[in-house]
Each structure stands twice: as C-alpha cells, then as structure tokens.
Amino acid sequence: MSALFEPITLRELTVPNRVWMAPMCMYSAPVEGPDTGVVTDFHLAHLTARAAGGTGLLIMEATAVAPEGRISPGDLGLWNERQQQALARITAAITAQGAVPAIQLAHAGRKASSKRPWQGGAGIPTADGGWPTVGPTGEAFGDHPEPNELTVAQIRRIVDDFGAAAGRALAAGFQAVEIHGAHGYLIHSFLSPHSNRRTDEYGGSFENRARFALEVVAAVRAAWPAGLPVFFRTSATDWLTENAEDPRTGWAGEDSVRLAKELAAAGVDLVDVSTGGLVPDARIPTAPGYQVPFARAVREGSGLPVAAVGLITGVEQAEQVLTDGSADVVLLGRELLRNPHWANQAAAQLGAQPRWPVQYGYAVGR
Numbered sequence: 001m002s003a004l005f006e007p008i009t010l011r012e013l014t015v016p017n018r019v020w021m022a023p024m025c026m027y028s029a030p031v032e033g034p035d036t037g038v039v040t041d042f043h044l045a046h047l048t049a050r051a052a053g054g055t056g057l058l059i060m061e062a063t064a065v066a067p068e069g070r071i072s073p074g075d076l077g078l079w080n081e082r083q084q085q086a087l088a089r090i091t092a093a094i095t096a097q098g099a100v101p102a103i104q105l106a107h108a109g110r111k112a113s114s115k116r117p118w119q120g121g122a123g124i125p126t127a128d129g130g131w132p133t134v135g136p137t138g139e140a141f142g143d144h145p146e147p148n149e150l151t152v153a154q155i156r157r158i159v160d161d162f163g164a165a166a167g168r169a170l171a172a173g174f175q176a177v178e179i180h181g182a183h184g185y186l187i188h189s190f191l192s193p194h195s196n197r198r199t200d201e202y203g204g205s206f207e208n209r210a211r212f213a214l215e216v217v218a219a220v221r222a223a224w225p226a227g228l229p230v231f232f233r234t235s236a237t238d239w240l241t242e243n244a245e246d247p248r249t250g251w252a253g254e255d256s257v258r259l260a261k262e263l264a265a266a267g268v269d270l271v272d273v274s275t276g277g278l279v280p281d282a283r284i285p286t287a288p289g290y291q292v293p294f295a296r297a298v299r300e301g302s303g304l305p306v307a308a309v310g311l312i313t314g315v316e317q318a319e320q321v322l323t324d325g326s327a328d329v330v331l332l333g334r335e336l337l338r339n340p341h342w343a344n345q346a347a348a349q350l351g352a353q354p355r356w357p358v359q360y361g362y363a364v365g366r
Helices: 040-051 081-096 152-171 186-191 211-222 254-266 292-302 314-321 335-336 342-350 358-364
Strands: 008-010 011-017 019-021 058-063 102-107 176-181 229-234 270-274 306-309 329-332
Touching: 011 292, 011 335, 019 211, 019 342, 058 081, 081 102, 081 152, 102 292, 152 176, 152 211, 176 186, 176 211, 186 211, 211 229, 211 254, 229 254, 254 270, 254 292, 270 292, 292 306, 314 329, 314 342, 329 335
Parallel strands: 019 058, 019 329, 058 102, 102 176, 176 229, 229 270, 270 306, 306 329
Antiparallel strands: 008 011
16 A cells, blocks of 8 residues: 555544645635634635545644734634634535544744735734734844743743633544644744743743743643644754854754654644744755655654655655655645645555545546
C-alpha cells in the first residue's frame, strides 16, 4: 500500500490517509456587526471541496481566540457562541465526505490588525480602523505599529481564551485542534529570543520563553477530550541563526526539538513543522520540500509524530517524504488551492482507492 494512503491513528482518532490540508487563511469573514469572524458560504464551499477531493484531514485556517488576536479584520474567530454554531455546519459537511475536521487556534500578537495580503498586508493604525496589538515586549514587527507589552495578568487571560476556544471547537464538532505556535504570531514571539526581551518568568531562559506555549497547551488539553489529539504548529527556525552574515539570535532547529519533547510531555500528539515568519527580512532559501529536513529532525529528536509542509506538490515527492522517514503526514497548502482533487488523483496514481463522492464516482471511474 502507498504510504500516503495508510490510515494513521492518534489517540482514538483514525484519519483515513496522510494527505492533509494545511491551515490557510482566507481573510473572508464579515468584519463588523454580530457576524464578525463568522464562517460564510465561501468557507463551506472551499473546505467541502477539498474533503470531497479525498483529503484525509483538513485544518481550518488560523481562527482567533479573541477579537484582538485576528491577523486581519476578515479573520475567523471562535470567541463567542454565534461563531461556534456557524462552524458546526462546516464540520458536518467535512465529516459527511469521510474526512476529519480540525481547527487551528491562534492569536496574532504583534502581527495583528493587518490589511489582507492582497491589500499589501501592512499594519492598520487604530486611526484607520485597526486595534492595539500586544507582544511579549514592545518591539514591532517590521513597520507595523508597536505592540503593548503584555502584563502577566493579560498573558493568563489569553491562556484562558485558548482553553475556552478549544471547548467551543469541540462543541462545534472538530475532532482535532492545532495550536498556532509559528510564523511570528504571539506564541512564537514568546519562544524566540529575537522578539522576547522580557526579564520576568516569561522571558530570558528557554524554560521561561516556552512557559506561555506550554500553559496554552495545558489549557487546550484540559478542555479537549483525552481520546482526541492536539497538534502544535512550530516554526523550526527563524532563518536568522543559519545566516552567517546576520548576527541576530533567533529560534533554531535544536530549539524546536527541545520544545517538542516538552510538548509531548504536556499532551501534544503531533508537531506541524513549518519555519520563518518572525521577521519580515529573513532570507529563506525556498525550494521544493525545503522545510522537510526540519520535520525529520523534530521527529527523530523527539519521538513525536510530525507533519511536513512547504512546497510539497508532487505525488512521488509526497510519498517519498513518508517512506524515507522524514514525516508521518504531509500537509498540502497551495497545491490544494490549485487542485482540490489532488488526494484522489494521487490515490489513483499510486494504486490506492480514491474516495470519490458517490455523485462523482460513477463517472470518474469509467
């Protein structure tokens, strides 16, 4: 059997294959009124199409645990009951197609209050409809407005926000939850010594910089059933320490291995290994599969299952990532935007059984 189409079991959840959809923001929720942050028909069509295309598990885009945690005004949210109830329609549609619904919970921190990517992505000043942002300290991300340094009491409130959002995700029908600890957003900005200049119990040493992440994991795990998995997305490197011409100190690969061991002890079941996002000017040597070696290092160093992501586009390429032991799962992003039926087409190519909807199967099988 193809490695891509072997089921995988995490705790008591079995996913039918190892072709998963990476969380990708659509920036398309209503931006004001009672429906702020609520999923729309666009999200329903977008996600159901990929589930019908044979994808095994779909991680819904970064969903803010608080209004100020949105990347853009158009981000999804899960801080109220209206948002929760609307998401139930999404999980039911994904499940009906034989796929597993998952959701990524996030707080954008100092990268919040930004314009949508197709509007340039710049920070939105409060005078223009933005909102104050927060971070471990007051250093801004690029030319974004400076964030407010979080107090310990505010940190603990955000930890509680993650736990509450996890409870709502469960009530909405999600079967896996991912904590967004990557790409320069709030948790990552606490982890990296480049952005975390605190001198209290949340800054300085590795243990202190990891404290917030582990407290969030504990809050989510407490709200999540013992039989269902929790994932954690990490940026395995800031792409700063690898650049000999750049003396800035950042988070590096060995830090992610160390963190993964702590995450395993805290109840995380899989690490989703990405990279970058902490600074706007990092030089990233992108190429097909460029992040896969980081996934392999975390897998080998921690013993935790990992997902590999980043310019994985070809069927043979994805199969090789699993067969050579680099990862347990592959996450596809842009390739699934281009081709929602990638998984079913890959299954046919590799001699596995596609999972076409009955409405399609009688035709495509001819």
